[in-house]
Amino acid sequence: MSTQSSALKSTVIYGIGRLVGGFASFITLPIYTKNLSPADYGVVELLVLLIELAALLIGAKITAGMFRFYSEAQSEQEKKSIFSSTLYFISILFCVAIAVIWLLADPIESHLGIQEQGWLVRIFSFTLLISGCNELFFAMLRIKNRPITFVGLNIGKLALQVIFCLLFIWHLKLGYWGVVYASILSNLALSCYFAFVSSNFLSRTLDLKFIKALYQFSWPIIISSFGMYLITFGDRYFINTYLNTEAVGIYALAYKFGLLLFSLIWSPFAMYWEPQQYSYAKQESANELFGSVFCSVSIVVLLAAGGLINVSPLLIQVIADPAYQSAIAYVPFIVLAYVFHAWSDFMRFGLLKSGKTIHITYATYLSVAAILVLFMLLIPSYGLLGASIATLSCFVIRFSYIAIMGNKYFSIKVPVFKLVFLILYSASICLMTQQLHLTGWVGIFAIMGIYFIALLLLLVFPWMNQERDYLKPIIINNKLYKRFTKQSSLS
Numbered sequence: 001m002s003t004q005s006s007a008l009k010s011t012v013i014y015g016i017g018r019l020v021g022g023f024a025s026f027i028t029l030p031i032y033t034k035n036l037s038p039a040d041y042g043v044v045e046l047l048v049l050l051i052e053l054a055a056l057l058i059g060a061k062i063t064a065g066m067f068r069f070y071s072e073a074q075s076e077q078e079k080k081s082i083f084s085s086t087l088y089f090i091s092i093l094f095c096v097a098i099a100v101i102w103l104l105a106d107p108i109e110s111h112l113g114i115q116e117q118g119w120l121v122r123i124f125s126f127t128l129l130i131s132g133c134n135e136l137f138f139a140m141l142r143i144k145n146r147p148i149t150f151v152g153l154n155i156g157k158l159a160l161q162v163i164f165c166l167l168f169i170w171h172l173k174l175g176y177w178g179v180v181y182a183s184i185l186s187n188l189a190l191s192c193y194f195a196f197v198s199s200n201f202l203s204r205t206l207d208l209k210f211i212k213a214l215y216q217f218s219w220p221i222i223i224s225s226f227g228m229y230l231i232t233f234g235d236r237y238f239i240n241t242y243l244n245t246e247a248v249g250i251y252a253l254a255y256k257f258g259l260l261l262f263s264l265i266w267s268p269f270a271m272y273w274e275p276q277q278y279s280y281a282k283q284e285s286a287n288e289l290f291g292s293v294f295c296s297v298s299i300v301v302l303l304a305a306g307g308l309i310n311v312s313p314l315l316i317q318v319i320a321d322p323a324y325q326s327a328i329a330y331v332p333f334i335v336l337a338y339v340f341h342a343w344s345d346f347m348r349f350g351l352l353k354s355g356k357t358i359h360i361t362y363a364t365y366l367s368v369a370a371i372l373v374l375f376m377l378l379i380p381s382y383g384l385l386g387a388s389i390a391t392l393s394c395f396v397i398r399f400s401y402i403a404i405m406g407n408k409y410f411s412i413k414v415p416v417f418k419l420v421f422l423i424l425y426s427a428s429i430c431l432m433t434q435q436l437h438l439t440g441w442v443g444i445f446a447i448m449g450i451y452f453i454a455l456l457l458l459l460v461f462p463w464m465n466q467e468r469d470y471l472k473p474i475i476i477n478n479k480l481y482k483r484f485t486k487q488s489s490l491s
Contacts, residue, residue, distance in 0.1 A: 033320035042248030065218040080203040094129040161186040227364035254327040258334035266342040291413040306430035333388035340395040350410030367398040
């Protein structure tokens with residue numbers, strides 16, 4: 001098998017793995033929203049964000065640095081030493097963090113509005129160590145290029161998580177404690193597998209010199225990731241402070257639809273596009289090609305966004321308790337925010353190609369400053385609507401900065417008229433569909449059919465020929481890549 005074919009196959013399989021990860025939170029969502037009150041679901045959300053924050057501050061984003069040092073290692077023993085040192089050191093830090101969380105559990109629970117004498121936070125803190133180590137082993141599978149194992153383990157973990165959630169939350173009615181038990185046991189089962197095969201990856205070495213170099217390399221990534229954490233999840237802390245955990249639970253449900261757009265629509269495209277975009281940039285008329293590809297993928301993103309906005313009221317009515325119904329009002333703002341987030345990922349290519357990635361960090365922290373101010377101004381006065389508006393405004397600001405700076409280094413010539421038409425077309429379909437007042441599962445499938453027809457109608461327009469030619473290969477069967485590589489080989 002050629003290197004190109006192998007890379008393409010692996011990309012597709014990893015894309016499936018990312019889709020599984022995206023589905024995971026949505027598959028368990030009906031179990032949560034049918035069996036947990038908004039307040040309990042808000043507690044779960046805050047617990048997860050607490051652990052993610054602890055992992056981020058410790059250095060959970062160092063895998064990118066590990067990839068670099070591992071690829072530069074000259075021997076198999078040196079490679080084992082790099083992975084082992086990373087695993088051992090991060091495990092020590094995780095254990096220290098767990099000890100700190102245990103000591104501070106009472107005030108943490110008091111601040112979050114939880115009344116479990118600190119034990120809920122203490123028990124859930126073990127996921128910090130278990131899931132953190134699992135992520136390193138998943139990174140090693142990527143290094144070793146074992147995509148089938150990677151996806152298989154993700155699917156297995158998802159299946160266990162669903163089974164445990166059904167047992168503890170639906171059957172035993174343990175509330176948020178059921179979420180804690182399900183998370184710990186599903187991650188622990190995965191850890192048992194990794195412990196069984198760990199002899200293939202590990203040595204007994206802890207190289208502190210390497211650890212120092214790893215953190216020197218990774219600290220800008222950690223800082224930037226912390227900024228994105230504040231943009232994505234900071235609103236939950238403000239909502240809990242100014243409102244309550246019930247509001248956190250309602251807002252978290254609305255936010256899932258934005259994450260769904262990004263993980264299920266944008267991420268699979270990005271898995272294919274990001275490795276190939278550097279090759280496309282070498283073509284003649286690359287600036288126009290990038291603009292056409294941007295318009296092409298925007299067709300799917302915008303129609304998917306409209307579909308999610310139309311489907312969300314019906315889906316929330318079906319999968320969630322009536323106490324969650326107010327989440328419907330906030331979905332459009334969150335979904336539109338993630339349209340701009342996806343566009344930012346595309347427009348940053350000029351910064352990546354030129355090595356001016358510092359501007360991505362600038363964009364992130366400009367957005368952080370804006371969103372923190374907006375949270376303090378809007379949430380006390382307008383509640384969850386204020387949080388939604390702040391989130392949308394933040395992602396618009398971030399997109400604007402990245403698009404302006406990125407185009408200085410690589411001009412992406414977007415056909416503006418076509419993009420405006422696509423926005424108006426998608427908005428019209430969304431508004432007209434909303435007037436149909438559909439309900440239930442029949443309504444959900446009817447909306448899916450409407451948007452599928454809308455996509456087909458759009459692609460038959462004669463002046464959309466170029467976008468249709470790029471959209472079909474990229475989304476369906478990757479012939480654009482094959483066409484490009486064929487032209488390169490002929491030349």
